Amino acid sequence: MPYAPADAHVRFTLHPDHHPAVIATTSRPTSDAARSHLHDLGFRSTGPTTMVLARIDREEPYYTAKAAEQLRQYGFTTEIDPALQEEIDTEWTWANYPMPWCTRDEIREVGAEAQRIHDDIAAGRLIIHLHADGGQNTVAVGSYATGVRRHVHLHSENHLRQETDIAFDTEAEAIAEFHRLYSVAVRPGPAPLTDLEQAVRQLLAGKPPATTEQTSAPAAEPPVAEPGEHEAFLAALFDKERQWEKYRPFDETTIASHESLTVRAEFDHEARHRTDVAWTIAEYDGPVGERLWQATLTAGTPVPLIRAILQYLDAPPLVSAGHPDDVLHDAAWHPASHPARTTWAAPDRTIVFESTPHAVADRWLLYGGEDLDRAAWTIRLSAGVPHTLLAQLANTAADLLPSPTRPTPRPLPTPIPQFLAAAPAQGARSR
Structure with a gap:
C-alpha cells in the first residue's frame, strides 16, 4: 500500500519571550506526521498546532535549520521567519568560553552532551543523589537507570555540564568518592535549577519562561543606535x-x-x-x-x-x-x-x-x-x-x-x- 503524501506545512519562528527558542507551527492534513518527526528532533508539543524547541546550549537556530532540512527531504513544506533566518546565518560564540581551544563544531558537541545530560535528569533517566559547590562550578553525583556508565560524577552546569572521565561500579562507591572530594560542601539531592534550566523547562511544559513577578511588566529593551x-x-x-x-x-x-x-x-x-x-x-x-x-x-x-x-x-x-x-x-x-x-x-x-x-x-x-x-x-x-x-x-x-x-x-x-x-x-x- 503506498504511503500518503507528505502534505503538511511547518513554519518556524523565534519564541517571543525566550530568545533564541523556536516555535514550530504545523498545518494541513499530515501535520501529525510532521510533528512526529519534530519530536524526534527535540521539539516538544505546547498545543494542538504548536511545538517548541528550547535548549540549554542556546543552539536552537542551528538545530532548527537541520530540522527544516530533514522535513524538506521527507517532502514537507517549511517556512523560516526572516528574524530566525538571521539568527541561523549568524555564527555567534560564547563569551568567556572556558575551553578556547575548541572549534565551533567541538563547542556544539560539548553543548549537545550537556543537553543530553539535562534531558536525562529532567526525564528521570539520571537520578542525582548529591551536589556540592566545587569552588569554580557545581558538581554532582548520580546514577543512570540503564547503560554501561551507570554511576557518574558531573561537573559544571547549563551548556558546560559534563561527566567526568571516571565511572563507578556501584552507587555506594560513587557517593563515597564524592564525599571524599567535597567533604562538608556536599548537599543532598540535585542543585537548584539555574535560571536557564527553569526557563527551558517552563517553555517545554507550555508555560511562560518567567516567574509571576517577572511577567508583571514587559521586559525592557536596551537602548540601541538607530541607522545613520x-x-x-x-x-x-x-x-x-x-x-x-x-x-x-x-x-x-x-x-x-x-x-x-x-x-x-x-x-x-x-x-x-x-x-x-x-x-x-x-x-x-x-x-x-x-x-x-x-x-x-x-x-x-x-x-x-x-x-x-x-x-x-x-x-x-x-x-x-x-x-x-x-x-x-x-x-x-x-x-x-x-x-x-x-x-x-x-x-x-x-x-x-x-x-x-x-x-x-x-x-x-x-x-x-x-x-x-x-x-x-x-x-x-x-x-x-x-x-x-x-x-x-x-x-x-x-x-x-x-x-x-x-x-x-x-x-x-x-x-x-x-x-x-x-x-x-x-x-x-x-x-
Whole structure:
C-alpha cells in the first residue's frame, strides 16, 4: 500500500519571550506526521498546532535549520521567519568560553552532551543523589537507570555540564568518592535549577519562561543606535572641531586622528549587524609610542557612549573621577560576583557592566541586554584603560536609562567640549 503524501506545512519562528527558542507551527492534513518527526528532533508539543524547541546550549537556530532540512527531504513544506533566518546565518560564540581551544563544531558537541545530560535528569533517566559547590562550578553525583556508565560524577552546569572521565561500579562507591572530594560542601539531592534550566523547562511544559513577578511588566529593551546615527555623529565630529583630522584610506573606512597624534578612532561604514565592530578606538604612549589600551564598539552602540569616550580623550579630567563601581552603586545597579568576573546590571536589566580582572583583551565589557552572547551591542575595553574613562562610561550608561527615579550619580569633573554636543540623528547614509 503506498504511503500518503507528505502534505503538511511547518513554519518556524523565534519564541517571543525566550530568545533564541523556536516555535514550530504545523498545518494541513499530515501535520501529525510532521510533528512526529519534530519530536524526534527535540521539539516538544505546547498545543494542538504548536511545538517548541528550547535548549540549554542556546543552539536552537542551528538545530532548527537541520530540522527544516530533514522535513524538506521527507517532502514537507517549511517556512523560516526572516528574524530566525538571521539568527541561523549568524555564527555567534560564547563569551568567556572556558575551553578556547575548541572549534565551533567541538563547542556544539560539548553543548549537545550537556543537553543530553539535562534531558536525562529532567526525564528521570539520571537520578542525582548529591551536589556540592566545587569552588569554580557545581558538581554532582548520580546514577543512570540503564547503560554501561551507570554511576557518574558531573561537573559544571547549563551548556558546560559534563561527566567526568571516571565511572563507578556501584552507587555506594560513587557517593563515597564524592564525599571524599567535597567533604562538608556536599548537599543532598540535585542543585537548584539555574535560571536557564527553569526557563527551558517552563517553555517545554507550555508555560511562560518567567516567574509571576517577572511577567508583571514587559521586559525592557536596551537602548540601541538607530541607522545613520553613527554616520551623523562622525560628520559632526569633523564639521565642528578642528582637533580631529579625517582620513579615508578605504571607501568603507574613515579614520579620525587627534591633533596630539596619540589617539586614533577608526569607523567602519559597512558595519550593520549587532555583532559587527563599527568603531575601534585606541590611545598611544606618544606619537610613535606603544598602544596603551584599545576599545571596540559594535554597530548598535548608543551614540552617547561613543561621545563619552572621544570626549574623554579630547579633554581628560584634571581630577580623578573615582572607580566605576562607585558610579554604578550610586545609580542603584545590581552587583553580582562570579568566580572570574564581577557584573553590574542596570535596574531594568537592559545594560550590563562587566569586569574580568585577569583578562587582557576584554578586561571591561559594557553591553546592552541581559545576555552577552545575544547582546544588542557591545563595548570591549582592554587592560590599561583609565578608571576615569570607565567611570565616565558608567555614568553615561546610567544616564541612558529612562527611569526618572534613578539616584543622581556623583558628578564627574570632565569638561564637555562644545563640538561633542548631541548630533542630530537624521538621514541614514545610502550607498
